[in-house]
Amino acid sequence: MFPFRVPGAAPIRPHGRAADEVGRLRRPFAVVVYLQSRDPAHVKAVERRTMDKPTHLIEFETMLLGRHLQLSAPRLRRNNQSLDRSAYTLLSRIRMEGPMSIGQLSEAFGLDASTLNRQTAAMLRAGLVERIPDPEGGIARKFRITEEGGRGLDAERSANISGLEKVMAAWEPEEVAAFAAYLKRLNTDIENLDGRPWPRP
Amino acid sequence: MFPFRVPGAAPIRPHGRAADEVGRLRRPFAVVVYLQSRDPAHVKAVERRTMDKPTHLIEFETMLLGRHLQLSAPRLRRNNQSLDRSAYTLLSRIRMEGPMSIGQLSEAFGLDASTLNRQTAAMLRAGLVERIPDPEGGIARKFRITEEGGRGLDAERSANISGLEKVMAAWEPEEVAAFAAYLKRLNTDIENLDGRPWPRP
Numbered sequence: 001m002f003p004f005r006v007p008g009a010a011p012i013r014p015h016g017r018a019a020d021e022v023g024r025l026r027r028p029f030a031v032v033v034y035l036q037s038r039d040p041a042h043v044k045a046v047e048r049r050t051m052d053k054p055t056h057l058i059e060f061e062t063m064l065l066g067r068h069l070q071l072s073a074p075r076l077r078r079n080n081q082s083l084d085r086s087a088y089t090l091l092s093r094i095r096m097e098g099p100m101s102i103g104q105l106s107e108a109f110g111l112d113a114s115t116l117n118r119q120t121a122a123m124l125r126a127g128l129v130e131r132i133p134d135p136e137g138g139i140a141r142k143f144r145i146t147e148e149g150g151r152g153l154d155a156e157r158s159a160n161i162s163g164l165e166k167v168m169a170a171w172e173p174e175e176v177a178a179f180a181a182y183l184k185r186l187n188t189d190i191e192n193l194d195g196r197p198w199p200r201p
Numbered sequence: 202m203f204p205f206r207v208p209g210a211a212p213i214r215p216h217g218r219a220a221d222e223v224g225r226l227r228r229p230f231a232v233v234v235y236l237q238s239r240d241p242a243h244v245k246a247v248e249r250r251t252m253d254k255p256t257h258l259i260e261f262e263t264m265l266l267g268r269h270l271q272l273s274a275p276r277l278r279r280n281n282q283s284l285d286r287s288a289y290t291l292l293s294r295i296r297m298e299g300p301m302s303i304g305q306l307s308e309a310f311g312l313d314a315s316t317l318n319r320q321t322a323a324m325l326r327a328g329l330v331e332r333i334p335d336p337e338g339g340i341a342r343k344f345r346i347t348e349e350g351g352r353g354l355d356a357e358r359s360a361n362i363s364g365l366e367k368v369m370a371a372w373e374p375e376e377v378a379a380f381a382a383y384l385k386r387l388n389t390d391i392e393n394l395d396g397r398p399w400p401r402p
Contacts, residue, residue, distance in 0.1 A: 065270075
């Protein structure tokens, strides 16, 4: 059953593809052309497009979202004293998991030790973390979040949430929840494929 | 009408809030407590929570998504020869809009000229863009994408889309489309608030 049936056009089933399988995708443009064209090359091109998921739209919009997360977010709020993005993510993980060594951070983030040494050195200088002996008696020293680090993390998170609330002022709570569920699913799918699950509260 | 009505509990309307307005939010926990408690402080706290949108979940998941975009994405694919994120976004904009000056890029991205001078210098060295006189006769020279830049952009985009298709293998096309629509709405809401609309194809 085609949701976008063109009057007068007969459904075609090139390459044995079931018409209702195509119809299920509900992509008006592709289905309309599909039904109108009998040129084999055209049908094949449209078929390929029809079978695609609109993953390219996710790619495009995540590129833009990444830009906003990196660049624009601080402009959307008054508080200029913000953590850089890597410190924010590292602190968030350390607070959720407790003190972590460079080796553990490297495993959790999939980053090499030299990158993490550089990032944690900046966090030490800013007083956001401190180095402590491993509470479980291991050889590697660990990074523990300081009170200042905790305050910085809370301030950054609150500022981010306020900014989002301003941005999403016209969204219904159900829409926000549905969008959050999709985001969570995408992230957990990436984490599973990557073998690096992120702890969730 | 409460979707999560607790048997035996009488609906209450503190502070004149209409019961169906609360019910519309469909947040089982808060509504259940709302109906069970008559302690004013408790009711007030729960009411505040009930009226909240789950924006904090968006904040948490966009933090993780940002991490994946920055760090993990290259690990999800074979192609190691990838553009850095700023070059990718700049090239994408320049291709869509045509040659742009530092001033135009600065306006479009909300970044200062020194940051853009640094990023475009790296792109010039990599042969991704070239400097040309302003085709419209302006004084400022402009950056035009080179053939190599175009190939690099296409390769990066294809690799990103392939990675996403692997990640989203279990998603239905309709789910991908719904998620893309939410992402687009969030991005355009940010762009509108920020006064910097991004051209869409």
